Amino acid sequence: MKRSLLRKLFLNISLVLILAFIVCTLIGKYVLQSYFLQSKLNELQPQMESIAETIGAAGQASTYLLKKGFIIKAYDLNAREMEVFGSSTPSENDLPAGLPRIEDDIRTAIEPYVSEIIGGGQVATITKLDGMDDQSILIGQPIRQGETLIGGLFLIKPISELTSAMRGFMVTFMLAALLALALTLYILYRVIKPMIQPIKLMTSSSEAMAKGNYDVRVPANGYGELGELASSFNILASRLEQNHNAAVKLEQVRRDYVANVTHELRTPLASIRAMSETLGDRMVHDEEEKQRYYYSIQLESHRLHRLIDDMLELSRLQSGSTAFKKSLTSARPIIEKINSRFSILAEDLDIKLSLTDQAWRIPDFFGHGDRVEQVLTILLDNALKYTESEGTVKLDASWDDEIITVSVSDTGQGISEEELPFVFDRFYKSDKSHAGQGTGLGLSLAKEILTLLNETIGVHSSEQGTCFYFTLHRN
Incomplete structure (x- = not known):
């Protein structure tokens, strides 16, 4: 079975588009997720600064973030937890799955960053914390009372919970992208098919020409170079047809020429032969009759000579040598x-x-x-x-x-x-x-x-x- 150029071309282009779609979707997902998390980080950091200032000024603070599942801890310079949120601190049962359940686990998670915060620095990052299953947002702010550093404030939140809000958007995005891909492939097929059609016609026409049918033509309405190729194919077919007809005509002329020459030569030769045989057999005794035979032979020989001269002359003229x-x-x-x-x-x-x-x-x-x-x-x-x-x-x-x-x-x-x-x-x-x-x-x-x-x-x-x-x- 012949392999279809249309099918092969469409499948290859479709494969490239699908691979490009997958790569772009993954990159898009990563970029969107990174942008969303960075926006969230930029949104939470000022709130943490505000909470740290409130604690430094009043000794206590409250925030809705605790009820949203965020872990917020404050530690003094001796790394002891500061009771700064009062009754608003959630119990362990209120903590989302995946977060540390006991104080030791929380300390283990933020321990690498405590010294930096207590030293007066700031932390705002998305990283993998010890004791946690997924990457988390970590924000650390120093707590100051006036100009004096008294401790550090930490916020922890797994990004899996933050990105759950993006899942609906990603599903919608994927469906829209799949629909766009399907529409693109359909349009691609509709565009490629008429482009391939002239090639199919030229293939069938060339097969017909190989069998001796030179009157085939293809529509010269293809795109760009395909249209030029179709026009060139038609010109080639036309010239082959002309050459074929000329060859047929030449062959017919050759046959007619041979037949005519044979006919023209046969008549005088037959006359000369008949009259010479008659004279050779001594069947004519009257001298006047003999002279008539001799004269007829002479006329026929002149006719042969003139015929040969004319044929040679015409041949020289038609050959272009004269x-x-x-x-x-x-x-x-x-x-x-x-x-x-x-x-x-x-x-x-x-x-x-x-x-x-x-x-x-x-x-x-x-x-x-x-x-x-x-x-x-x-x-x-x-x-x-x-x-x-x-x-x-x-x-x-x-x-x-x-x-x-x-x-x-x-x-x-x-x-x-x-x-x-x-x-x-x-x-x-x-x-x-x-x-x-x-x-x-x-x-x-x-x-x-x-x-x-x-x-x-x-x-x-x-x-x-x-x-x-x-x-x-x-x-």
Whole structure:
């Protein structure tokens, strides 16, 4: 069974509080008792001085203390008891339990202090007297007749009788303290429990994460550092979830990539193998037919070469090992090369290639001329492949003080809205009927090139055709 942090923390704090309560109660009891006895001592000492003065002046005195159970004795200089209280002296039966019952016992108790009092000194103390079971208050006063010392006056009272009055107070004090302790422990439990709750949630959440569930979160409303810990835990969980999703996506991309590469390589290799076997078996005798086979093998080998080149190029770009040095570049030579290269191809395909005046007047831009030419080649080649005969492919541009936008549009069948988000993925071909016309890597290459140039590329399409556009910065 798991040990509960809440239980352990609560028990430990409770134990400390209980021990502190016991120690404080004992100390409080001692302090209160000492204060009470000292107050009593300070209260009795002036009364004893008054009684001693009365005896010195009148020879006799009376006091209510005798009826309260106090032992009061007077002795002359020869240590003989002086009869100074008359009939007010209590009998032995009136003495409280624990006090000396006979004169010898009283003398034994106060004997250590007689010489000090008769010598003219004073005594006021709480001490353990001989022949008594408990500590007692002892007060000794010299008796003077005028300026002459004639004897000493002593008072004895066990503190157990004086402190009996405190017992009721101490019981009340203990009950109040126990109630305060119980209330403190209850409040402590109510405070600790919500503080521990986030830790319990994080424990269960971490166990869930260990099992592969990364979408768990904990409330970040804990106290102080616990709240920060909960927030950090949620950030960690979020990043782990992102990494997990990225890993899953990467694995899926890897599988798709392998499948696409395998598919793209299988088709031309199968064609080359079939045609070479046919020629090798001497099954074709017509010379013109042989040339057609040779030409087809050559086309398929070129396609393989182009596919491998595109794959290597895309791999280099995505690995970050290729760096482009940007400079101020003139657009006019690029447009002239593009027009020269694609005008003949468009004419052979019976497609109208239109370069607008804006395209011819594209201002200088800050970039890489060869790579921009490569992007235009990819977009125009793609547009011509997906445009039917008698269609139109247009190269246009617009700009402001900062950015040039170059667009390549066609009048082909367009791309469906569902397929638009995937047109820049590797090996993606929106028109499956044209699967043999390209490698499916051109648009991916174009996007990687423009990304490395810190430019953007986009597409919009409709039933009237498709338009690809990208940006070039002038500065």
